[in-house]
Amino acid sequence: MDIASAGYISTRGGIEPIGFSDAVMTGLAPDGGLLLPEKIPDVQQELEEWRALSYPKLAEKVIQKFIGDELRPHTLRNLIQNSYARFDAEEVVPITEADDVYIAELFHGPTMAFKDLALQFLGNLFEYLLEQREDHLNVIGATSGDTGSAAIQGIRGKDNMNVFILFPEGRISKVQERQMTSVRDGNVHAVGVEGTFDDTQRLLKELFSDLDFKEQYRLGAVNSVNWARIVAQIVYYFYSAFRVQDKNGKSPVQVVVPTGNFGNIFAGYLAHRMGAPIDRLILATNENNILKRFFQEGIYKKGRVTPTLSPSMDIQVASNFERYLYYRCGEDAAQVQQLMEDFRRNGRIQLSGEDPLFASGTATREDTLRIMHRFYDEHHTLVDPHTAVGLSVAEQNRDPHLPTVCLATAHPAKFPEAVKLALGTAEPAKHPGLDTIHEAPARHAVIAPEKSAVADYIRSAVEH
Numbered sequence: 145m146d147i148a149s150a151g152y153i154s155t156r157g158g159i160e161p162i163g164f165s166d167a168v169m170t171g172l173a174p175d176g177g178l179l180l181p182e183k184i185p186d187v188q189q190e191l192e193e194w195r196a197l198s199y200p201k202l203a204e205k206v207i208q209k210f211i212g213d214e215l216r217p218h219t220l221r222n223l224i225q226n227s228y229a230r231f232d233a234e235e236v237v238p239i240t241e242a243d244d245v246y247i248a249e250l251f252h253g254p255t256m257a258f259k260d261l262a263l264q265f266l267g268n269l270f271e272y273l274l275e276q277r278e279d280h281l282n283v284i285g286a287t288s289g290d291t292g293s294a295a296i297q298g299i300r301g302k303d304n305m306n307v308f309i310l311f312p313e314g315r316i317s318k319v320q321e322r323q324m325t326s327v328r329d330g331n332v333h334a335v336g337v338e339g340t341f342d343d344t345q346r347l348l349k350e351l352f353s354d355l356d357f358k359e360q361y362r363l364g365a366v367n368s369v370n371w372a373r374i375v376a377q378i379v380y381y382f383y384s385a386f387r388v389q390d391k392n393g394k395s396p397v398q399v400v401v402p403t404g405n406f407g408n409i410f411a412g413y414l415a416h417r418m419g420a421p422i423d424r425l426i427l428a429t430n431e432n433n434i435l436k437r438f439f440q441e442g443i444y445k446k447g448r449v450t451p452t453l454s455p456s457m458d459i460q461v462a463s464n465f466e467r468y469l470y471y472r473c474g475e476d477a478a479q480v481q482q483l484m485e486d487f488r489r490n491g492r493i494q495l496s497g498e499d500p501l502f503a504s505g506t507a508t509r510e511d512t513l514r515i516m517h518r519f520y521d522e523h524h525t526l527v528d529p530h531t532a533v534g535l536s537v538a539e540q541n542r543d544p545h546l547p548t549v550c551l552a553t554a555h556p557a558k559f560p561e562a563v564k565l566a567l568g569t570a571e572p573a574k575h576p577g578l579d580t581i582h583e584a585p586a587r588h589a590v591i592a593p594e595k596s597a598v599a600d601y602i603r604s605a606v607e608h
């Protein structure tokens with residue numbers, strides 16, 4: 145039963161199916177597409193059993209569905225136990241309630257953003273697979289702020305791995321930068337790129353498309369192009385929906401997702417397809433609302449990146465969108481290939497029809513600050529600016545029949561500047577894990593936004 149879901153294909157149709165471990169190690173498919181399972185598992189028969197499980201136990205069940213027989217159950221169990229052991233909340237993902245919205249707190253991992261839920265697991269998985277294969281890996285990632293430190297915390301100090309993180313120089317928050325540049329392990333490299341986040345993602349794609357370089361330097365991916373990240377994120381959609389149903393009866397839920405790269409919400413899409421009690425996904429964006437325009441008008445058109453208070457969502461080209469496109473095109477890889485080629489050439493894709501599963505909305509800077517202020521004032525709940533974007537869009541999309549879950553994607557202490565703007569003081573934005581971050585010595589390189597500059601940097605670091 146699980147075996148059937150263990151083959152992975154490319155959204156562009158250019159590869160023979162590969163297994164789960166190869167999919168994780170490869171990152172991006174060699175034809176430039178993204179990897180997807182041949183078949184989405186249907187778990188409706190198992191919902192009642194899953195409902196009672198703790199977060200790590202549920203994670204075992206969900207992730208096992210996508211692995212087939214490649215990892216033994218006790219191996220997977222150990223990887224998962226280790227991945228969530230460093231979280232500072234017993235439940236891993238606590239669910240609170242304020243203003244008639246359930247808030248799923250995804251920020252209890254070591255770097256205080258939802259990325260930890262997948263990257264702690266991916267770091268452990270890489271370590272295990274490399275040991276099995278007697279291989280090594282140079283993991284590369286691009287970050288709009290939070291992926292970088294989460295990847296670094298997932299990989300630092302591990303054998304057989306280096307991690308290189310490209311971030312847009314000067315465009316992430318001070319805390320986010322420090323969370324990367326103050327890590328001292330020798331296998332960690334934080335690299336500022338003189339450009340935007342979209343530049344760093346483009347550089348990554350260019351490096352991975354250079355198959356000789358990729359092979360010679362054993363490149364691995366930590367961005368949400370890596371299938372393991374999506375898989376690990378599916379878990380909290382089931383978990384949150386179950387917890388809300390515990391409190392609210394058996395009605396299905398709608399989930400609001402602060403969105404940038406479409407990685408988080410794509411996991412929600414898969415959870416829905418698997419049979420999770422989720423009837424609607426609400427895509428929340430800041431002013432960089434290319435995805436909202438797609439879901440409302442059918443046009444996916446690249447614009448300029450506007451810096452906002454929610455920098456981890458300052459994205460115009462969402463790498464995981466291609467995975468969704470594959471399903472929207474009726475699993476027609478040739479059509480996806482054509483659309484991506486059109487997009488590369490014209491910066492624009494147009495699609496007819498709509499998907500009733502999705503709603504969407506935008507929160508402006510004013511909306512974001514107003515929500516942060518109001519939740520603090522009225523509910524004694526301090527939320528970070530990304531979560532505030534979600535809560536603002538939740539406000540625009542109330543449904544009397546569907547309880548609303550908003551994913552809280554980061555801890556407010558990561559964004560003291562935004563907290564200060566909203567409340568007049570950054571004082572409440574505290575987290576013991578960040579107390580010493582500004583004193584710690586820091587280092588990072590700065591390079592031009594060119595593939596050759598990144599390649600040179602990696603070469604010299606590895607050969608050093």
Ligand SMILES: *Cc1c(COP(=O)(O)O)cnc(C)c1O
Pocket residue numbers: 257258259289290291368402403404405406407408409456457530553554
């Ligand atoms: C990464 C991130 C997002 C966006 O998630 P995507 O998977 O890129 O859509 C939202 N909020 C925070 C705090 C993040 O770190």
